[in-house]
Amino acid sequence: RIWEEAPTPWIVAEGPVKDISPAVFLGNKAKVQDPEPFAELCHLVSPVTVVEFPAGVHQLVVQSLEGPTRLELRVAAGAHVTALEQYGSAPMISTTKVTLAAGGHLDHILLQGHNHHLHTLLCQQETTSEYRLTSAAMVLPEDPAEVLTRCSAYIEQVGPGATTTVNTLQLGLAAGHRAELHGGIIAGPGGKAQHYHRILGACSSARALCRAAVVVDRNAQQADTEQLVRSLMLAPRFQAVVLPQLSIQADQVTCSHGAAVSTVDKSMLFYLRSRGIDAAVAARLLAVGSCREVLEKLPVSARVQLEAGIDQAARALQGDRAKGGGLGGVAG
Numbered sequence: 001r002i003w004e005e006a007p008t009p010w011i012v013a014e015g016p017v018k019d020i021s022p023a024v025f026l027g028n029k030a031k032v033q034d035p036e037p038f039a040e041l042c043h044l045v046s047p048v049t050v051v052e053f054p055a056g057v058h059q060l061v062v063q064s065l066e067g068p069t070r071l072e073l074r075v076a077a078g079a080h081v082t083a084l085e086q087y088g089s090a091p092m093i094s095t096t097k098v099t100l101a102a103g104g105h106l107d108h109i110l111l112q113g114h115n116h117h118l119h120t121l122l123c124q125q126e127t128t129s130e131y132r133l134t135s136a137a138m139v140l141p142e143d144p145a146e147v148l149t150r151c152s153a154y155i156e157q158v159g160p161g162a163t164t165t166v167n168t169l170q171l172g173l174a175a176g177h178r179a180e181l182h183g184g185i186i187a188g189p190g191g192k193a194q195h196y197h198r199i200l201g202a203c204s205s206a207r208a209l210c211r212a213a214v215v216v217d218r219n220a221q222q223a224d225t226e227q228l229v230r231s232l233m234l235a236p237r238f239q240a241v242v243l244p245q246l247s248i249q250a251d252q253v254t255c256s257h258g259a260a261v262s263t264v265d266k267s268m269l270f271y272l273r274s275r276g277i278d279a280a281v282a283a284r285l286l287a288v289g290s291c292r293e294v295l296e297k298l299p300v301s302a303r304v305q306l307e308a309g310i311d312q313a314a315r316a317l318q319g320d321r322a323k324g325g326g327l328g329g330v331a332g
Helices: 022-029 037-045 266-274 281-291 300-322
Strands: 001-007 048-052 054-066 067-073 079-087 093-102 105-112 115-126 131-137 147-159 165-173 178-187 192-201 206-216 224-233 239-242 243-250 254-261
Touching: 037 115, 037 206, 048 054, 054 067, 067 079, 067 105, 067 224, 079 093, 093 105, 105 115, 115 131, 131 147, 165 178, 165 206, 165 300, 178 192, 192 206, 192 239, 192 281, 206 224, 206 254, 224 239, 224 281, 239 254, 243 254, 266 281, 281 300
Parallel strands: 048 067, 054 079, 067 093, 079 105, 093 115, 105 131, 115 147, 131 165, 147 178, 165 192, 178 206, 192 224, 206 239, 206 243, 224 254
Antiparallel strands: 001 048
8 A cells, every 4th residue: 555645744852853863862762753853854845655565475666766755664464575765866855764563574775876865764663573674875986076875774673572684885986975874773672683884985085984873771681683894995095984882781682793994905815816817806806795795685786886886996996006006094
């Protein structure tokens, strides 16, 4: 079932939205349903497209070429849904709200556009539901310079035994591109939450920011969470700011988190070169391999575009290196 509803806010907060940060959002245990000011504007000016999935197997493709766009996905018990949400090349504001009933399953692929794009994702999971999110920004070297892409994803396991898997990718391929990821996962009792984030910096003027948290409240006993952020710095002046956060307030849980920042492994590059592989091709193989876990979950067309962009950026860097530049970036 698909229909439109009048443009009404989703805001449920005690104070002004502009004063609510992601940290406050997490501290209040997701009582704030919309922490982004621009999302409130989107809600007030655009109708919401509601898609309701009954029990069964469903596929949904949403392509939005201009905004603002507001989408709500309601997954009923026993529904198995694959949803692709893809945005165009125009500057855009968009929001997506996901509700999973007990036993519902959703594979959600989010592809941000080639231009300025601010997206807010809100998800609530009931008992034994499963939510898998794969997200990437489609900003390529030939796209406009100084583009800002921001994804703010907030996921809460309301019922016990829910499963959440998030794979996100930030690519610094275009000049001046600023990629931001904000949000967090709030684990429920007996819940399982995994967040794997990849950053690939192949342009010296690009920047990436990852501020994501995993929260385990006192009532979330027997929760199992994992958070891992890996950054590969190809460009000599690429900047990455990585702020993973883990908050544990329960005592019977299994939690792990980690962050790694590295440049191209010279021994691996030498190994490929010793097998007769061109330097630019070797750099591309290492770059693509660093984010393979996310790329392989994307549609073929999107994966081909991103791999071509990585190839183009790697070749440009190799040319700069031949002139005296180097491989490596700045992390914070």
